[in-house]
Amino acid sequence: MKNIHLGKIALFFLLGFLLISCGREINSNYDPHFTEDGYRIVTDSAAPIDSLTKVKFYVEVSGSMNGFFRANQSTEFKRDVWEILTHYKKNSQDVSVLTNEGKIGQRLKMEDFKEKMDQGRFVSNASTKVPIMLQSILSDVDFSKGEAAVLISDMKYSPMGKDAKVLMTHYPTDISDTLRGSEKAICLVCATSVYLDSNGHSSCDSSPYYYLIIGNEGGVAELRDGISILLNNNHAFVDNIESGFNYGMITHGFGIPRNSTQLNSNEPTFIEYAEADETDTCTIYLNVDLSPYRWSLADENSLKRAFKATTLYGSKLMVDIDTIDVKIEGLIRTVTATVRLMVFSMPTESDVIEWTLELPSTDTSFFSPYFGAVEENDCSKSYSIEGFIKGMFYRGFNNQTLEPNYILVSKNS
Numbered sequence: 001m002k003n004i005h006l007g008k009i010a011l012f013f014l015l016g017f018l019l020i021s022c023g024r025e026i027n028s029n030y031d032p033h034f035t036e037d038g039y040r041i042v043t044d045s046a047a048p049i050d051s052l053t054k055v056k057f058y059v060e061v062s063g064s065m066n067g068f069f070r071a072n073q074s075t076e077f078k079r080d081v082w083e084i085l086t087h088y089k090k091n092s093q094d095v096s097v098l099t100n101e102g103k104i105g106q107r108l109k110m111e112d113f114k115e116k117m118d119q120g121r122f123v124s125n126a127s128t129k130v131p132i133m134l135q136s137i138l139s140d141v142d143f144s145k146g147e148a149a150v151l152i153s154d155m156k157y158s159p160m161g162k163d164a165k166v167l168m169t170h171y172p173t174d175i176s177d178t179l180r181g182s183e184k185a186i187c188l189v190c191a192t193s194v195y196l197d198s199n200g201h202s203s204c205d206s207s208p209y210y211y212l213i214i215g216n217e218g219g220v221a222e223l224r225d226g227i228s229i230l231l232n233n234n235h236a237f238v239d240n241i242e243s244g245f246n247y248g249m250i251t252h253g254f255g256i257p258r259n260s261t262q263l264n265s266n267e268p269t270f271i272e273y274a275e276a277d278e279t280d281t282c283t284i285y286l287n288v289d290l291s292p293y294r295w296s297l298a299d300e301n302s303l304k305r306a307f308k309a310t311t312l313y314g315s316k317l318m319v320d321i322d323t324i325d326v327k328i329e330g331l332i333r334t335v336t337a338t339v340r341l342m343v344f345s346m347p348t349e350s351d352v353i354e355w356t357l358e359l360p361s362t363d364t365s366f367f368s369p370y371f372g373a374v375e376e377n378d379c380s381k382s383y384s385i386e387g388f389i390k391g392m393f394y395r396g397f398n399n400q401t402l403e404p405n406y407i408l409v410s411k412n413s
Contacts, residue, residue: 024349026038026263026269026408026410027410029313029348029349029351029352031313031350033352033408034352034408038410039267050217050218051146051219052218052222053146053147054092054147054148055092056092056140056141056148056149056150057085057096057149057150058095058096058136058149058150058152059113060098060151060152060154061097061098061099061105061122062124062126062127062128062156063125063127064154064156065122065124065153066198067379068193068195068209069117069122070123070196071119071120071121071123072118073200075196076193076234077191077193077194078117080193080234081152084226084227084231085114086110088223088226089110092110093110094113095108095109095110096140097122098133098153099126103132103136104136127160128156129159130153130155130157131171131175134179135178137151137214138181143216148215149212149213150223150227151212152209152211153209153210153212154208154210156373156376156383157384157387158376171384171388171391172390174391175387175388175390175394176390176391178391179214179244184220185217185221185243185244186212186213186214186243187221188211188212188389189211189212190209190210190366191231191237192206192208192209192236194207204379206380207379208370208380208381208382210382217245220242221245224242225333226331228240228333229331230331238367239296239366240295241294241389241392243361247292247293247402248403249402249403250356250402250403252286252289252405253287254268254284254286254287255287256285259283260274260284268405268407269409269410270282270284271410271411272410272413273409275344281344282346282409283341283343284343284353284407285322286338286339286340286341286407288307288336288337288338288339288357289334290324293359294360296363297335297357298326300321302360303321303337305360306359307321307355307357307358308355308358309354309355309356310355311352311353312352312353312354313347313351313352315345315347315409316343316344318341318342321338322339323337324336325337341353341355346409349412350408350411352407352409355405355407356401356403357401358402364389370382370385371385371386
């Protein structure tokens with residue numbers, strides 16, 4: 001009988017131990033994004049990385065571009081175009097001049113192009129035919145071999161003749177249709193330069209023009225950053241917008257937490273959160289890599305609008321942008337944002353933070369000063385650029401809201 005009694009006691013303690021153990025899982029809510037012991041169940045995949053092998057440069061020559069090309073006169077346009085061409089000389093052999101209303105005319109060696117540009121040899125009476133330019137470029141570039149195209153143009157589309165109004169009505173759709181056929185990433189970089197009249201006097205001190213980049217995602221991103229950095233260094237950069245990107249997963253890491261311990265350096269799991277009362281917070285420092293995205297996301301207000309976070313099991317959450325660190329070394333730009341996540345008043349033994357970025361895909365705030373031109377001759381604005389941008393966005397947005405990420409916070413260990 002004594003042995004039976006001792007056996008019952010041992011069984012009682014074993015059951016008690018098991019019950020206590022069962023209540024101490026790190027993932028106490030059995031959230032499907034983590035194992036019971038707190039390890040992330042990974043289902044995300046990164047976007048494919050493709051390298052840039054060759055850049056083909058195209059420069060539009062038309063009447064509306066004449067103010068950038070005046071003979072023997074210095075403009076920021078000439079300075080920046082030549083600097084950009086020189087930096088990508090290893091990836092490019094020549095420059096194609098788009099004449100004859102948008103078709104490819106001369107192909108010039110870079111030095112020959114520079115000489116003619118400086119001498120004003122590109123002053124022209126031709127019209128800007130953006131749809132034809134795009135068709136010419138797309139048929140000239142082999143994207144399957146890693147080639148990318150850069151069109152340098154003021155992007156002023158102003159058709160003439162009796163069908164001009166209807167052509168303008170169809171412009172966004174025509175641009176969308178042309179670009180959709182390429183199924184490539186696109187980026188439009190806006191820059192400014194002085195614009196000179198035929199006597200060499202300034203008609204406009206800050207006239208907009210553009211670098212339109214088309215290619216595979218990796219190549220376009222590389223060119224976007226390189227061209228934007230060079231322009232920014234010369235105080236000529238305005239902004240860049242893009243479409244056709246699949247950014248994949250968000251690259252991120254963590255700093256040293258407060259009032260918790262990271263499970264290990266590879267896991268988004270924080271354990272041993274000690275909550276004496278509802279004012280005690282578990283503070284997590286989330287380091288988000290913003291380098292792959294539009295430059296405007298590095299603006300604190302833009303990031304506040306883009307960053308989305310919530311708890312899944314009822315805890316309170318406060319979010320604060322701690323720092324945004326932008327570093328530029330050569331033509332490489334890296335941006336890391338440190339976001340402070342503060343969890344408190346946790347009603348259960350654990351909770352999960354779901355967070356993501358809602359990208360400002362269609363935000364054209366920095367482009368807007370150049371909208372609204374009523375005539376092509378207005379050198380302070382970009383006639384019809386709104387129609388091009390609409391077409392660029394119509395053809396397909398980026399994955400605007402990125403796949404969510406998850407952070408597990410637990411009182412247990």
